[in-house]
Amino acid sequence: MSEAPAGAVTTTAAVLRATDAAYSIESVEVGPPRAGEVLVRVVGAGLCATDHFGRSGLLGDTFLPAILGHEGAGVVAAVGDGVTGVAPGDHVVLTFDSCGTCEACVGGLPTCCAAFEALNLGGRRPDGSGSARDAAGAELTSRWFGQSSFAGPCNARFRCRTTTSIGRLAVRARAGARLDSRKWSA
Ligand SMILES: [Zn+2]
Ligand SMILES: [Zn+2]
Secondary structure: OOOOOOOOEEEEEEEEOOOOOOOEEEEEEEOOOOOOEEEEEEEEEOOOHHHHHHHOOOOOHHHOOEEOOOOEEEEEEEEOOOOOOOOOOOEEEEOOOOOOOOHHHHOOOHHHOOOHHHHHHOOOOOOOOOOEEEOOOOEEEOOHHHOOOOEOEEEEEOOOOOOOOOOOOEEEOOOOOOOOHHHHOO
């Protein structure tokens, strides 16, 4: 097992190790947020059909083992370099990732991002890395929909834009706020 990076945290995650298998509750290590990322202590996460798709085997053999979860909400625990829109202690909800620079993103349609599939279904950062490793040191698919929120804390990319779209990966929310699109608007 290689040495943990400085600032990594050990937490518990639901890890999918085989197609259609039960989630394995394991101790994992989540790395510190990189530049432009936030580490979010997950308080709640939805489970929906998209996660079942991730369990289905349709994403190929190299997808597993993986941490799923793509509807997380929680509290910012740490921020990476260059993040100024949120600070530790802020309550946030997480959504899918998008590049922010393609024609669709610039036009306010991040759901149509040219990189949507790679950023969300691939479960990896654009450089191919994940955010978490298992107890044996093996890197996990851990950026499912930019977050992999079936973990104590998870890393997500933060992009603060003056926009009314809901495409930002992390947005501020008041404790108890209803998580609808109007409340998500800046
Ligand atoms: Zn969903
Ligand atoms: Zn895009």
